[in-house]
Amino acid sequence: MNDPSALTVNDPTALTLREAAAAIAQGALRAEALVDACLDRIERLQPKLNCFIRVTADAARERAREADRAVKAGRKLGPLHGVPLAHKDMFYRAGEVCSCGSKIRAAFVPDHTATVLARFDAAGAVDLGRLNLAEFALGPTGHNDHFGRCKNPWNPEHITGGSSSGSGAAVAAGLVFGALGSDTGGSVRLPAAACGLAGIKPTLGRVSRYGAMPLSHSCDCIGVLARNVGDCARLLAVIAGPDERDGMSSRNPVEDYERGLEDAGSAGALAGVTIGVPSRYYYDGIDAEVAELLAASRGVLEKRGAKIVDVPIGDHAAVNDLAGTMVMAEGAAVHLPWLRECPQDYSPQVRARLLAGAGLPATLYLQALQARSQLLDEILRDTFTKCDVLHIPVLKQPVPTGAETDVRGSAAMAAVLAQIVAATRPINYLGLPGLSVPIGFTRNGLPQAMQLVGRPFQEGLLFRIGAAYEAGAGRRSERPPLN
C-alpha cells in the first residue's frame, strides 16, 4: 500500500479504499473533499452508466463533515471512517425508500435498518446512495425494465453482470470505494468479474441478512465488491459475524482477514497451499480465450509457491439445477401474493422465472434441500481432502453485450441465463465461500476473473491467495478509461 501521507491527492477517487481510509485518519485528506470528488464523478458518469437509483448527496456531505470533525477532535475512528460507499437498493434503511429494483416496491419505506448498513455506519462509512440492480435481485445480466440497464464502465455496450449491477459499475468507475451486493446464484461474483473487481460471496451464514430483501433463504448471501482483494477483506471484516436478529447467522469466529494479507506480497506467500482444478464441469465447454487467462493465473499462483493439482468433483451440472429448484421455489413462495395481485408489474423475465418455481411440487423442493448435506459432504470428503481451494472460472465466456443477453421472457431465456450462472450457482447450493479476482482482459476489452472456492468459513485463505495473485501478477486496481 502507498504511504498516504506522501500522496499527491489530485484525484482522491483513484486511491484504494484502504489508502483513502488511512489518508483521512492521518489528516492528509478531508472526508468532505473525498465525498465531493465522488459526487462530482457520479454527476458526470451516471448518465453514461445508470448505476445509481438515488444519490443522497446532502446526507453524505453532512456525514463527511461529521467525520472530519471527529478526526480533528482526535476521536477513535472506525476502519471505514469517512470512506464513501453505496449499496444495492435492497438493503433496508429505516425511513428511506428501498425499491428492490422493482415497480412493485417503488415506494416501499422500511421501518428498520439492515444489520450490514448499521455495521458500515458504525465503522464510519459514508453512504452515497442506492445502486441499480436486477428487479428483485433476480437476473444475472444487469438488465432492468423499470430502472434501465446498468452499463459496464469498460464498455457500455456490454453487461455489468448481475444482479448487483450497480455495485459492479459504481465501484469499477471509481464513484465509490466499495459496495454491498447479494449473491443467490452469482450476483456478487458475476458483476465483480465483468467489471474487473474483487468480489466475495461469503459462506452461508457468515453475514447477517437481517434487513436485506429476501429471495431464497437457502441460498441468499450478502457480499461485497471492491477494487482489490485487500479492500474486500476490510469490508467483509466489518459486516461479518453473528447477529441475534438473523437466526441463520453463524457463531463461527471471524478471522482477522487483513492480518492474513501481511505477507501476501512475498515470493513464497503460497508455499504449502494446494489449489485444485476440477476434473469436470467447471472447465467443460469454456471459451478458449478465457481458459488461456485462467491457465496464466494458475501459473502466477504456482510461482508464488502454490501447488496446482487436478481434483475430482461430483456432478455439478445436477448441483446447478438443484440450486435452481431451491431458488425458484423459495422465490415463488415469497412473491406469490404479488404474482396473484399485480402480475403485470413484473418484467416478463422475472415473472417467468418466478412462475417456474410456483409449479414445483413441494416434494421435489424438499428433496433438493435433503440432497444438500450429501453433496456438501461429498465435496468436503472427495475434493477438499486433496486441495485447499478450488480454482474455477466465474464466467465461462467473454463478457457478452447487452443485446446478446436481452432475452426477456423468451424461450431462449433459460439457456442464456443458465450459461451465465453455470460456474457460480452450484457454490451457493453448497453454501461455500467464493472469491472473484480479476485476471486480465479478453480481446473484446472486457475483464475476466478466476473464482477461488474454499471450505466453509475459509474466507481468510481465499483473500490471502487472491492478494498473493494480485502481487504476483503486478495488478493494482485498474480503472476503465472513462474520462
Add this chain to the structure above:
Amino acid sequence: MSVGEGDGVDRAAALRALVADTGVSVSPAEADAMVQSLARFQAALASLLHQPSFDETIERFFRLLETGAAKGASR
C-alpha cells in the same frame, strides 16, 4: 402442442390448473416453460449417484457447514 402432450398427459395444462388454484394466472407459453423447468429439476435429482438416504435431514447441512472448515484439512 404443449410440452408433455406426447404421452397423452398435458402437463402444461395440469400445471396451469395447479398454479391457477393458488390464484396466479399463467399463459400457455409460461406453462410450457414451467414444464421444462420441472423436467430439468427432476432429471437433476434423478442423476445423483446416491439418492439422499431415508435418514438424511435438512438440518445436517448446516451442521456440516459449521464444522466444514476443519473437514478435509488432514491431508
